[in-house]
Amino acid sequence: MGLGNKIKDIVGIEGKTGETLRPMVNYTCANITLGGAGYPLGQFHQQFLAYVEGMRTGMAGRITLISGLWDAISDPMMGLITDRTKSKMGRHRPYLIISAIPFAIAYLFKWTSFGISAQGNETKTWLWYLFASLLYCTFMTMMSIPHTAMLPTIAPGYFERTQYKIVEYAMNSVGQVSSYVFTALALSGFNVKTALTALPTPSPDDRHNYAMVGIVLMIWFVWAPIVCFFKTKEPSSKDQINEKMDFKFLLSEYKAVFANRSFRQYFIISLFFSMSRYFCSYADQYFMVSVTDTYNIFISMNIVAGISEFSGSPINYLITRYKGKTACGKILGPLMVVGMAINGFLTYETPKAIKYAVIVISQVLYNIGFSGPGFVAENIQPDITDVDELITGRRREGVISTFKTFFSKTISSLMGFAVGQSLEWFGYDPKVKHPTEQSAKTIFGLRLNYAIIPSILAFFCVLSIFNYKMTKHDHEEIKRIIKEKHETGECTVTNDEKKRIEKIAGMKWEDMWIGKSKVNRDIENIM
Numbered sequence: 395m396g397l398g399n400k401i402k403d404i405v406g407i408e409g410k411t412g413e414t415l416r417p418m419v420n421y422t423c424a425n426i427t428l429g430g431a432g433y434p435l436g437q438f439h440q441q442f443l444a445y446v447e448g449m450r451t452g453m454a455g456r457i458t459l460i461s462g463l464w465d466a467i468s469d470p471m472m473g474l475i476t477d478r479t480k481s482k483m484g485r486h487r488p489y490l491i492i493s494a495i496p497f498a499i500a501y502l503f504k505w506t507s508f509g510i511s512a513q514g515n516e517t518k519t520w521l522w523y524l525f526a527s528l529l530y531c532t533f534m535t536m537m538s539i540p541h542t543a544m545l546p547t548i549a550p551g552y553f554e555r556t557q558y559k560i561v562e563y564a565m566n567s568v569g570q571v572s573s574y575v576f577t578a579l580a581l582s583g584f585n586v587k588t589a590l591t592a593l594p595t596p597s598p599d600d601r602h603n604y605a606m607v608g609i610v611l612m613i614w615f616v617w618a619p620i621v622c623f624f625k626t627k628e629p630s631s632k633d634q635i636n637e638k639m640d641f642k643f644l645l646s647e648y649k650a651v652f653a654n655r656s657f658r659q660y661f662i663i664s665l666f667f668s669m670s671r672y673f674c675s676y677a678d679q680y681f682m683v684s685v686t687d688t689y690n691i692f693i694s695m696n697i698v699a700g701i702s703e704f705s706g707s708p709i710n711y712l713i714t715r716y717k718g719k720t721a722c723g724k725i726l727g728p729l730m731v732v733g734m735a736i737n738g739f740l741t742y743e744t745p746k747a748i749k750y751a752v753i754v755i756s757q758v759l760y761n762i763g764f765s766g767p768g769f770v771a772e773n774i775q776p777d778i779t780d781v782d783e784l785i786t787g788r789r790r791e792g793v794i795s796t797f798k799t800f801f802s803k804t805i806s807s808l809m810g811f812a813v814g815q816s817l818e819w820f821g822y823d824p825k826v827k828h829p830t831e832q833s834a835k836t837i838f839g840l841r842l843n844y845a846i847i848p849s850i851l852a853f854f855c856v857l858s859i860f861n862y863k864m865t866k867h868d869h870e871e872i873k874r875i876i877k878e879k880h881e882t883g884e885c886t887v888t889n890d891e892k893k894r895i896e897k898i899a900g901m902k903w904e905d906m907w908i909g910k911s912k913v914n915r916d917i918e919n920i921m
Contacts, residue, residue, distance in 0.1 A: 415561070420625035421548060422562040424490065426618040428538050429562070430569015431501065432806070434577050434611060436672065437696060439504060440810055441679040442604055443523060444824040445596040447511045451822060453520055455814020461527035462807020468535045469804075470648060473796030476540040478636045484547075484628025486540035486792070491623040497533035498616035504530055505608030512601070537619055542795035544628055546776045550873075553866065555776045556719065560711040563769065567704035569615075571697055576614060578693035580606040595689050647793055655900025656774075656781045657794070659862045663723075664771045665805065666855035670848045671764065672809035674734060677843035680817060685840050686740050686749055687829050695753060699761045706765030718866065719773045720859050726766025727856035731849050733760025738845035741837075742829035767855050770862075777864060780872050784899055787879075787907030813843050864898050871895070879908055 443454040479485045503526035511519040549555045581596075581603045582588035596604075637643065651657055683689045710722040733756045740752055779794045820839025826832060832840075872895065875885040885908065887895070892903050903909035 414557075417548070417626070418558050418561040419565075421544070421622060422558060422565045423625075424537070424541050424619045424622035425562050425565035426569040426572070427497075427615040428534075428541060428569075428619070429566030430573045431534070431611070431615050433570045433696075433700075434573045434607070435504065436675040436806065437574075437679065438577065438607075440676055440814065441683075441824075442505070442596065446598055446600050446604055447507070447519055447523070448514075448598060449516065449520065449523075450818065451814040451824065452818040453516070453814075455811040455818075457520065457524050457527050458807040458810030458814070460524060460807075461531045462804045462811075464528050465531050465535065465804050465807065468532060469539060469796045470793075472535050472539045473543070473792040473794075474647065475792070476543055477790055477792035480632050480634055480636075482630045482632050484544070485631040485634075486544045486547075487623060487626060487628045489536050489540040490619040493533045493536035494616055494619045494623075497530070497537060497619075498612045500526065500529040500533050501615060502608040502612040505611075506601070506605035539792060539795050541619070541622070542775075543791035544626070546779045546789075546791050547628060548626065549776070553715070556711070556714050556773055559769065559773050560707055562772070563707045563710070563765070564704065567700055567707070569618075570703070571700035572614065573611060574693060574696045574700060576610045577607050578697075580604075580610050581693075593690055593693055595683055647790070650786055651782065651790075651793060653901060654778065654781055654785055656862070656864055656898055657778050658900070659858070660771065660774055660778055662858045663767065663774075663855060663862065666851050666858055667767050667771055668805035669809060670730075670734070670851035670855055672806045673813060673843060673851065674760075674845075674848040676810050676813040677817075677840065680822065681737070681840050681844040682753075684822070684826075684829055684832050685742065685837055685844075686744070686753070687742055688749060688753060691750065691753070695757050698754060698757045702758045702761035703765045706762040707769075709762075710765055710769040714769070714773060719777075720770050720862050722765075723767040723770035723856065723859040726763045727852070727859065729759045729763025730767065731763070731852045731856065733757070733763055734845055734849035734852055736845075738841050738849070763852075767852075767859060770859055774862065774864070777869055780869065780876065781864070781899055783876055784872060784895065784908045785901060785906045816843055868894060868898060872898075875908060 440451075440454045440458065443449040443457070444451050476486050476489060479488070481488050504523070507519055507522045510522050545555060545558060549558045578593065579586070581600065582593060583603065652661075679689070679692060682692055706726060709726070713722040713725060736752055736759075737756050740749055744752075775794070779789065779791050782790055782794055817836075817839055820842075821833055821836045822839060829837070871887075871891060875887055875895075878885040892909075895908070896903055899906060
């Protein structure tokens with residue numbers, strides 16, 4: 395066996411490398427936008443509203459809260475819509491092309507008020523950015539949920555999905571790092587040295603530069619979902635039969651999701667992970683401006699963060715391939731906790747060399763560690779769809795994928811609101827930027843939001859990963875009996891396998907679709 399074949403065997407590529415990777419790249423290239431677009435918003439936007447547009451942190455937080463509530467409504471709606479779509483192009487794929495250009499325009503609106511804020515009317519400024527946020531959420535939902543919902547269909551295999559996910563992670567990292575580079579260049583007037591080492595603290599004089607951020611990123615993020623649409627194929631759904639939809643049906647659809655124990659475990663992992671991540675990301679710029687006085691390296695640290703997160707990807711992939719889908723979270727997750735916690739010891743008086751060293755170490759540890767639990771959540775989500783089919787007898791990729799985006803975006807908005815309100819309560823004033831001018835109470839509030847709370851939440855995220863039990867063998871057995879049930883109306887399973895499946899699903903065998911006889915199902919349909 396040659397070196398190339400050995401490498402292919404290690405990473406699990408069968409057949410020609412190009413033929414294996416091409417469909418993965420075609421599908422996951424959309425994540426340059428879907429994964430990358432949120433990074434500049436999470437790291438810069440709330441601070442942009444405070445420092446540049448003069449908005450109080452509490453008001454900026456309310457924008458993220460309201461847009462998050464809209465996400466809570468629009469995500470489930472989109473999940474049902476995409477599952478019920480009849481099209482020759484498939485149930486999910488058409489929405490990528492429909493939403494790409496409106497999404498790009500909404501992204502620009504997030505970074506400029508077209509002169510409204512310069513008038514000094516806080517209410518008008520707030521209303522404009524609320525409108526922009528609602529528009530952005532709507533078209534992000536229209537793209538992200540169908541895209542996520544496609545994966546179980548185009549990659550039905552247990553480990554095949556892991557391969558897609560590792561390429562997706564790479565695309566997320568491309569989106570993350572490139573968006574930070576473009577943001578830094580736009581904010582510095584396209585001066586590379588200033589962008590990386592001497593970026594000034596933002597002020598109202600920077601409105602033009604932030605508008606340029608919107609223009610550059612709008613252009614950068616528009617192409618990826620379009621390429622995904624043309625290069626990815628999905629089976630036709632033109633002839634599918636949909637059940638009648640009413641309010642009772644809607645409630646039953648989402649109630650059934652939470653009946654799934656594996657989903658509930660996934661929910662808890664994702665909840666703690668998202669809360670930890672967004673608390674940290676919404677508070678970091680405030681912390682570096684008003685505690686450590688290190689904002690000049692903020693962009694550089696975000697680029698280090700992106701590279702570090704991507705560096706964890708091959709580690710996650712190999713751990714997952716040989717140790718299972720949760721192992722990388724158990725092994726790398728503690729690094730995330732440590733990376734967050736050590737920032738809590740930094741002060742303005744900390745010697746500059748030590749301060750910079752701790753910040754760099756923190757970014758490396760946090761982002762390599764962050765990639766572990768993140769990869770677990772991303773990796774197990776498609777498998778939840780198969781457990782759901784055990785219970786319902788139907789493929790509901792859109793309904794299940796709703797919760798992935800629902801977690802990410804709604805938790806993001808709630809954490810943005812929580813950070814904004816918390817800092818306002820601790821007396822933080824964006825106009826008072828130097829650490830020596832902040833009160834001890836305010837400094838503690840910044841440290842609490844950036845280091846203490848996120849590290850505690852990350853710790854609980856790691857603990858929750860140990861509760862998820864489905865293995866590759868379990869998944870293969872689940873896929874086998876589902877296939878057999880659809881084809882023959884019955885399935886063969888041992889008592890031990892039945893007990894294992896009951897434990898994974900959290901329901902008795904006879905209460906699930908997989909355990910009901912054809913006669914019973916016919917009676918239920920008549921009733």
